Amino acid sequence: MTERDETWPEISFSDRMATVEFKVSDKPHIVVDGKACADCSTRECIMACPADLFVPTSDGGILFNYEQCFECGTCYLVCNREGAISWSYPEGGFGVIFRST
Amino acid sequence: MAEVDFDVVIVGAGPAGSCAAIEAARGGLRTLLLERGPFPGSKNMYGGVIYPRILDDLIPDWWNEVPIQRWVTRRSTMILTETRALSVDFRNDAWSAPPYNGATAYRPELDRWLADHAVAAGATLLCDTTVTGLLRGQSRRSAHAVTGVRTDRPDGDVTALVVIACDGVNSFVAKEAGLYGTPNPKNFTLGVKETISLPKQVIDERFGVRDREGVDIEIIGCTGGINGGGFVYTNLATVAVGVVLKLTKLAAQKTRPEDVIAAMKRHSAIAPLVEGGELHEYSAHLIPEAGLSMMPGMTGDGLLVAGDAAALCLSAGIWLEGVNFAMASGMYAGQTAIEAIADGDVSQRGLGGYARRLSDTFVLRDHRKLRRAPELVLSDRVQHLYPSMVTGIAERMFRVDNPSAKPGLRRIVREERKRAGVHLRGLWRDGHDAFRSFG
Numbered sequence: 282m283t284e285r286d287e288t289w290p291e292i293s294f295s296d297r298m299a300t301v302e303f304k305v306s307d308k309p310h311i312v313v314d315g316k317a318c319a320d321c322s323t324r325e326c327i328m329a330c331p332a333d334l335f336v337p338t339s340d341g342g343i344l345f346n347y348e349q350c351f352e353c354g355t356c357y358l359v360c361n362r363e364g365a366i367s368w369s370y371p372e373g374g375f376g377v378i379f380r381s382t
Numbered sequence: 383m384a385e386v387d388f389d390v391v392i393v394g395a396g397p398a399g400s401c402a403a404i405e406a407a408r409g410g411l412r413t414l415l416l417e418r419g420p421f422p423g424s425k426n427m428y429g430g431v432i433y434p435r436i437l438d439d440l441i442p443d444w445w446n447e448v449p450i451q452r453w454v455t456r457r458s459t460m461i462l463t464e465t466r467a468l469s470v471d472f473r474n475d476a477w478s479a480p481p482y483n484g485a486t487a488y489r490p491e492l493d494r495w496l497a498d499h500a501v502a503a504g505a506t507l508l509c510d511t512t513v514t515g516l517l518r519g520q521s522r523r524s525a526h527a528v529t530g531v532r533t534d535r536p537d538g539d540v541t542a543l544v545v546i547a548c549d550g551v552n553s554f555v556a557k558e559a560g561l562y563g564t565p566n567p568k569n570f571t572l573g574v575k576e577t578i579s580l581p582k583q584v585i586d587e588r589f590g591v592r593d594r595e596g597v598d599i600e601i602i603g604c605t606g607g608i609n610g611g612g613f614v615y616t617n618l619a620t621v622a623v624g625v626v627l628k629l630t631k632l633a634a635q636k637t638r639p640e641d642v643i644a645a646m647k648r649h650s651a652i653a654p655l656v657e658g659g660e661l662h663e664y665s666a667h668l669i670p671e672a673g674l675s676m677m678p679g680m681t682g683d684g685l686l687v688a689g690d691a692a693a694l695c696l697s698a699g700i701w702l703e704g705v706n707f708a709m710a711s712g713m714y715a716g717q718t719a720i721e722a723i724a725d726g727d728v729s730q731r732g733l734g735g736y737a738r739r740l741s742d743t744f745v746l747r748d749h750r751k752l753r754r755a756p757e758l759v760l761s762d763r764v765q766h767l768y769p770s771m772v773t774g775i776a777e778r779m780f781r782v783d784n785p786s787a788k789p790g791l792r793r794i795v796r797e798e799r800k801r802a803g804v805h806l807r808g809l810w811r812d813g814h815d816a817f818r819s820f821g
């Protein structure tokens with residue numbers, strides 16, 4: 282058996298995402314309408330997105346970055362604001378590329 | 383019939399799409415298999431085990447060539463509370479020899495292998511191509527039949543007699559065709575997984591296996607306040623650890639998915655299996671969890687839906703299957719397309735053989751039989767109360783509390799049931815439901 286690693290299982294979120302391969306398209310496949318989010322009280326996307334792509338801003342909006350998206354669909358399913366999230370798949374060949382899943 | 387680019391266009395080269403393509407191409411149809419990723423499987427992730435016996439006819443002796451990681455010879459079900467673990471651990475030596483039972487595999491390898499078979503059968507595989515919509519038109523029997531797909535390639539419209547939607551859990555094709563209502567988040571779970579590198583010898587020692595033998599552990603009670611489950615399974619030189627989380631509970635509990643995995647990995651029953659390993663790949667995917675109750679219409683005029691796109695995923699606690707349902711439904715969709723095109727009727731009625739095939743085989747038989755199981759498995763009682771009760775009973779049975787004499791089993795059960803807050807009426811009802819589902 283290997284020695285117990287005391288740092289286990291601490292890993293920063295950016296290191297976690299660095300284990301995933303992405304071919305990033307210039308065109309965002311998901312667009313978030315920050316105005317619709319401003320008065321949303323539940324903001325389930327922030328907790329649920331497995332890639333942590335929804336970040337609350339100081340002025341009460343939500344900042345979204347599509348680049349490290351798993352294309353899973355969680356955000357549009359938990360979102361209860363009609364039209365806040367426009368969701369589609371990236372153009373062919375782009376987006377996440379799984380290897381050992 | 384009208385002149386078309388292909389007889390069949392299949393959207394998505396996962397297990398459903400590739401099996402549909404193998405059947406269709408072998409049946410002499412001009413078959414186009416579209417994949418939005420750079421290679422088949424590049425978008426796919428799952429909770430770990432394939433059961434390939436459905437391939438016996440399609441790819442005889444598939445076990446000689448399928449790119450698996452390990453053959454599952456140990457199958458454990460583990461019930462956790464914060465400080466306790468109760469396992470039912472089954473080992474079967476016969477599962478390490480043909481025809482095997484289950485196997486762990488990397489989907490990018492497995493799906494590519496299946497797509498290679500489709501190409502060998504004569505199908506055209508086109509990757510890097512996202513389908514952006516359906517073509518509709520007048521057919522002999524319908525004014526609004528599906529007549530092909532629109533893709534994001536220049537001049538990317540492709541016409542076909544039959545479109546088979548194998549485009550996964552978010553199926554935009556099935557939605558656009560009006561076969562799905564507005565999706566309800568209650569019907570989905572989020573799977574998140576860590577693939578963790580460890581030397582093969584260390585994995586063999588920790589899990590008590592050797593050579594290509596592997597272990598699949600399904601876990602309940604490991605997801606905190608969020609209803610769901612967990613899994614640990616062995617690949618050749620990685621261990622996969624993940625959780626499946628009910629979407630509607632995840633956000634409400636104010637817990638992030640990776641933190642749920644981290645908490646499970648800290649459990650004394652899990653930590654020794656994975657500690658010291660390095661994160662090799664993190665991944666996430668949605669699961670159509672609700673079974674029969676969420677399934678869309680499976681056919682339209684010129685359209686068939688298979689695999690996750692048709693919510694053909696079995697989440698029944700002790701049985702967690704999806705790839706086999708995808709492969710089977712894809713095969714039946716391919717067979718149906720051949721039959722309908724030969725008969726010159728690709729309307730919804732002409733494609734009716736698909737529903738019959740699904741209904742007469744395990745694909746819908748298993749789902750009908752287990753239709754109550756997904757809700758039962760994710761119920762608050764099964765998730766939170768019963769793990770506390772059964773581990774409590776185990777603790778009292780195994781505790782030697784001298785000078786006290788051993789309590790009787792009936793007393794232990796009564797006391798532990800009350801301590802865990804389990805009401806008799808609910809227990810009877812769940813027992814009855816479980817017996818009707820699983821019995």
